[in-house]
Amino acid sequence: MARIVVQTEDFDTGAELARLTAGRLDVGGIGSFIGIVRDTAHGNPITAMTLEHYPGMTERAMTRIAEAAEARFGLLGCTLIHRVGPLSPGENIVLVLAAAPHRQAALDGTAFLIDWLKTRAPFWKKERFADGAQGWVDAREADDAAAARWGAL
Amino acid sequence: MARIVVQTEDFDTGAELARLTAGRLDVGGIGSFIGIVRDTAHGNPITAMTLEHYPGMTERAMTRIAEAAEARFGLLGCTLIHRVGPLSPGENIVLVLAAAPHRQAALDGTAFLIDWLKTRAPFWKKERFADGAQGWVDAREADDAAAARWGAL
Amino acid sequence: MKILYFAWLRERVGRGEEDVTLPSDISTVGQLVTWLRGRSAGHEAAFAQGRLVRCAVNQDFATPDATVTDRDEVAFFPPVTGG
C-alpha cells in the first residue's frame, strides 16, 4: 500500500515515518532518502529552483514505481512524496521511505525507488542562478545508468 | 563531524534530520536507516528485547565507523544513535543518517554505516518470547558478508 | 487530439497545451512530430533537438513508432530531472 503524494508544501518526515508503521509490528527496518535543494550547481550559486510536473502522469508513474518496488523487495509499505513549484536552497524536494521486515530489502527498496523516480517520473527542474540567469537542469546519464542496474521497470 | 549517541530513550528522527542539516546549504541528499524491534523472530512471537553494550568501546567503535564512512563517501555529516536497555516490539533500535552533496554517496554511506554497526559495534540483543523463554540473538553470517563487501574497516 | 508540452518544450512552443485535429494520414508519434514542426517557428525550435524529446501517449512513455488517434492525449517533454 504505497502512499504517493505530489504537493507544493513541505513534508514532515517524522510524521510520515509514524504513518508508515502505524499499527504494525512486522517492520524491522525503514530505509529513507531525502533530496534537498543545494545552493550550487556545477559550482554556480543558485538562488531558487522551480519544479514542473505532468499532473496525472506523475502520480501514475510514481504508483507504478512503488508497486514494482513493493513486489520486488517484499516491502511492507513505501512512501513517495515529491514537491513541485518554487523552492529555495535548503528546502526538501523529495522523500522516499521503504519499510521491510529486514534491512537489506529496506535499503535496496529505497535505492530502487529513488533511482526510478529520477528517470521515469515526469518532473523537471529549472534553476535560477545568482546572476539572474535561469536554466532547465539537464538529465544526467549517470541517473539512467543507476536505474538501468535494476533492469526494466 | 559525526554525531554518536548511545541512549535508553527513543530518538526523534525529524529533530535529528534538522540538526544534521542546520545552517548548511551544501547537502543534496540524506540517506537514512531506522531499525525497529519486530514482534517475531524466526516465526516465534517476541514480547520484549533487551540491548546490552560495552560502554566506552561502543562509542569508540561507532566513532571509527562514522569517520571511515565520512572519509570514504565524502559525507558532509552523519548521525548514529543506538538505543540500549529494554525495548518492546515496534520501538526504534537504531538510527543512521548520512548527508552528502549527492544521492549515491548518501545511500552508500548509509548502507556502509549500518553494515559495520551490525558487525563491529559491541551491542548484544536478548529476546524474550511469548512462552517466557529468553535467548541471546545469534550473529548472522549474512551480516558479516554484508560488511565484508566494503573491504576492511 | 490534446497535445501537452512541458519544461523547455513548453517555453519554445509558447504554450503548454493545444487541441489539434489530426490529419487522416498521421497515425504514429513520429509522423505527428513531423507535422507539428510545421505549425510554427516555436514548434520547429521545440522539436529541433529530437534526441532530447520524450513522448507520452495517454500518460505512458511512448516511442516514435507508437500509434496515435484523435482521442489520445500526447505529451512532449525533455528527459525528466526530478528526485
Added chain:
Amino acid sequence: MKILYFAWLRERVGRGEEDVTLPSDISTVGQLVTWLRGRSAGHEAAFAQGRLVRCAVNQDFATPDATVTDRDEVAFFPPVTGG
C-alpha cells in the same frame, strides 16, 4: 588486570567484571583464556564454545595472539548483534 564479560559470557561466568593478577607466564589473549577457563565451572562454560568468543583489548578487537599486560582492560563477548 580488569576482565569484562558481556551477554551470555557474562551470564555463564556469573559476573560482568573481575580484577585478576596476571601470572607472569601469561602474555597473550590465548594464554589468558586458557588460564581463565580454570578459574571456575562458569568460566569453563563461558569459554567452551571458543569459536563464538570475541575479545577486545583496551576496547579494540583483538586476536588470540595479541599481547596483554597487567594494565590492560580485556573484554570477552559473543559476536555482536546490534543494529
